[in-house]
Amino acid sequence: MSGPQPPREAAGEVAERPGRIEAVEVRHPWRWVAVAVIAVLALMLAHLLVTNDQFDWGFTLEVMNQNIVLRGLLVGTLFTTVCAMAIGIVGGVLLAVLRLSDNPVLAGVSWAFTWFFRAVPRYVLLSLTGGLGALFATGLSIGVPFDFLLTQWFGTPQLRLLSIDQQALYALFGGVFGGIVGLGLSEAAYMAEIARAGLLSVDKGQHEAAEALGMTKRLAMRRVVLPQAMRVIVPPTGNEVIAMLKDTSLLVAIPVTTELFYRVSQIKNQTYEVMASNMAAVLYYLLATSLLMVGQYFLERRFGRGYGASPRRPAAAGVSLGPGGAK
Amino acid sequence: MSTPAGAPADAPATPVVRARNVTKAFGHVEVLKGIDLDVAAGEVVCLLGPSGSGKTTFLRCINSLERIDGGRIWVDGELVGLAERGGRLHRLTDKQIAAQRRDIGMVFQRFNLFPHMTALENVVEAPIRVRGLPRAQAHERARALLERVGLADRAGNYPAQLSGGQQQRVAIARALAMQPKLMLFDEPTSALDPELVGEVLSVMRELADDGTTMVVVTHEVAFAREVADQVVFMDGGVVVERGTPAEVVANPREERTRAFLARVRAGEAG
Numbered sequence: 235m236s237g238p239q240p241p242r243e244a245a246g247e248v249a250e251r252p253g254r255i256e257a258v259e260v261r262h263p264w265r266w267v268a269v270a271v272i273a274v275l276a277l278m279l280a281h282l283l284v285t286n287d288q289f290d291w292g293f294t295l296e297v298m299n300q301n302i303v304l305r306g307l308l309v310g311t312l313f314t315t316v317c318a319m320a321i322g323i324v325g326g327v328l329l330a331v332l333r334l335s336d337n338p339v340l341a342g343v344s345w346a347f348t349w350f351f352r353a354v355p356r357y358v359l360l361s362l363t364g365g366l367g368a369l370f371a372t373g374l375s376i377g378v379p380f381d382f383l384l385t386q387w388f389g390t391p392q393l394r395l396l397s398i399d400q401q402a403l404y405a406l407f408g409g410v411f412g413g414i415v416g417l418g419l420s421e422a423a424y425m426a427e428i429a430r431a432g433l434l435s436v437d438k439g440q441h442e443a444a445e446a447l448g449m450t451k452r453l454a455m456r457r458v459v460l461p462q463a464m465r466v467i468v469p470p471t472g473n474e475v476i477a478m479l480k481d482t483s484l485l486v487a488i489p490v491t492t493e494l495f496y497r498v499s500q501i502k503n504q505t506y507e508v509m510a511s512n513m514a515a516v517l518y519y520l521l522a523t524s525l526l527m528v529g530q531y532f533l534e535r536r537f538g539r540g541y542g543a544s545p546r547r548p549a550a551a552g553v554s555l556g557p558g559g560a561k
Numbered sequence: 562m563s564t565p566a567g568a569p570a571d572a573p574a575t576p577v578v579r580a581r582n583v584t585k586a587f588g589h590v591e592v593l594k595g596i597d598l599d600v601a602a603g604e605v606v607c608l609l610g611p612s613g614s615g616k617t618t619f620l621r622c623i624n625s626l627e628r629i630d631g632g633r634i635w636v637d638g639e640l641v642g643l644a645e646r647g648g649r650l651h652r653l654t655d656k657q658i659a660a661q662r663r664d665i666g667m668v669f670q671r672f673n674l675f676p677h678m679t680a681l682e683n684v685v686e687a688p689i690r691v692r693g694l695p696r697a698q699a700h701e702r703a704r705a706l707l708e709r710v711g712l713a714d715r716a717g718n719y720p721a722q723l724s725g726g727q728q729q730r731v732a733i734a735r736a737l738a739m740q741p742k743l744m745l746f747d748e749p750t751s752a753l754d755p756e757l758v759g760e761v762l763s764v765m766r767e768l769a770d771d772g773t774t775m776v777v778v779t780h781e782v783a784f785a786r787e788v789a790d791q792v793v794f795m796d797g798g799v800v801v802e803r804g805t806p807a808e809v810v811a812n813p814r815e816e817r818t819r820a821f822l823a824r825v826r827a828g829e830a831g
């Protein structure tokens with residue numbers, strides 16, 4: 235006989251079949267080296283934070299507890315972030331829908347908006363919106379456009395519903411409102427691209443299935459396409475929210491002073507406690523960002539429905555389900 | 562349109578689908594070159610033909626997923642996608658087209674279930690949002706339909722948790738939930754593993770037995786032979802041959818039909 239003999243076990247001459255594997259796992263010595271190095275670095279950092287007298291944690295806490303700092307955090311930082319993102323997300327989705335619409339004029343408007351607001355730096359944009367009040371020397375009204383021409387030509391009375399005088403406009407745009415408008419419009423331009431990518435990620439068959447059921451394009455968008463696009467939209471939007479939180483420190487360009495970092499800087503400049511004051515701002519930004527990350531986790535879970543493994547058991551469905559089934 | 566009382570019994574009923582000289586081009590490529598078709602109420606029509614012959618395109622024209630260039634299609638006596646006013650044809654608005662589609666169910670080759678909704682949510686969506694049916698009633702009807710397609714115990718599963726055959730059966734239930742006058746099927750079993758084809762075909766067979774009016778694009782010749790009232794063989798954008806299954810499937814007159822059937826049967830055997 236030529237060729238290697240099969241092992242006797244394989245030939246079935248020994249009754250015992252191979253059993254449970256008790257093997258030595260692969261070892262990772264370099265992982266332990268890395269852990270040691272990182273541990274040493276972490277200890278050094280901790281030592282620095284605790285013993286260096288530039289860090290005065292008591293003072294930091296005191297700064298964090300100042301009323302003006304808290305107001306800055308709430309109004310200029312958190313409230314502005316929430317409002318600007320609301321404008322940004324709603325505006326961005328609208329812009330994306332316009333951009334993808336069959337109407338070339340609407341698509342063009344969307345493109346031009348995005349072009350402008352992405353090109354201008356936020357700091358510059360904020361100093362623009364801060365001064366918007368100056369554009370309207372006679373105040374701003376809502377009514378029939380160019381009604382002053384009609385008045386001039388035909389002597390008709392002015393057709394105006396709501397008027398704001400210039401003083402009020404100055405105050406409005408020169409305050410948190412101006413900041414929200416500037417940051418919100420800028421954000422809408424970025425969100426438009428994110429939303430567009432999300433909408434494009436949804437299969438054409440989904441539009442068709444919805445429309446074949448008699449849904450209008452609008453209903454199909456709202457009930458079928460957007461919820462699926464959200465899965466793609468949410469993660470980068472999380473980034474945008476965090477970036478927005480930090481960009482509220484640009485409100486100083488308006489200039490708005492009820493803002494976290496501006497207020498912290500005021501204290502810093504009065505006390506010369508540079509590190510300790512800055513750490514107050516750092517800790518608040520860390521805290522707020524952490525909360526946002528928790529929120530993002532839940533949003534991703536909500537819009538990931540149907541893509542994960544677990545079957546849903548809606549209260550209305552009542553039926554008890556086995557996981558997945560055999561097929 | 563209903564026949565007025567006292568009309569002669571032999572007055573021809575309005576066909577559910579009537580297509581005359583339908584033409585359609587994509588760019589310069591003419592895909593449909595004058596298709597005629599009549600589908601009577603309760604009738605099952607199978608469209609056979611080689612790939613690229615225009616079957617899908619024609620089916621999609623019936624519910625305005627494609628716009629036709631020439632000819633006319635009527636569904637239940639109503640012109641599809643157009644309205645005649647003052648001696649001129651006017652295109653319908655998106656809203657009016659949506660309203661026409663409510664009465665036409667469509668089942669796609671790739672199922673196209675809504676992946677973010679459970680099977681039950683897929684089925685109740687259009688009745689609630691489009692027909693305005695009360696929730697409770699929609700859910701009750703949806704459960705009955707899922708039961709009918711053999712998926713009562715899968716109501717809470719997402720599409721990703723269902724096999725292809727199960728997904729397609731949910732898609733059929735979803736279309737039926739709108740209580741359409743007409744069901745369109747575009748190769749409903751072509752994307753399925755062979756062992757899952759039977760479960761979908763048997764659901765369709767039951768629908769046919771219940772008198773559902775159906776237009777089915779399929780390569781399942783056996784299904785066409787056993788279930789269809791009328792078989793239409795298309796090739797190159799024209800109807801090559803039509804008749805009963807006994808004529809077209811068992812005894813094709815045209816060489817092209819014979820060649821196609823031989824190819825399909827060889828594929829099935831292999």
Ligand SMILES: Nc1ncnc2c1ncn2[C@@H]1O[C@H](COP(=O)(O)OP(=O)(O)O)[C@@H](O)[C@H]1O
Nearest residue numbers: 587588592610611612613614615616617618619
């Ligand atoms: N949206 C489209 N754009 C351009 N060509 C298309 C489009 N849809 C279908 N076609 C072409 O039309 C012809 C008929 O296609 P189709 O109706 O899908 O045939 P079948 O369903 O019989 O296989 C094919 O040549 C195909 O390439």
Ligand SMILES: [Mg+2]
Nearest residue numbers: 616617618748
């Ligand atoms: Mg096809």
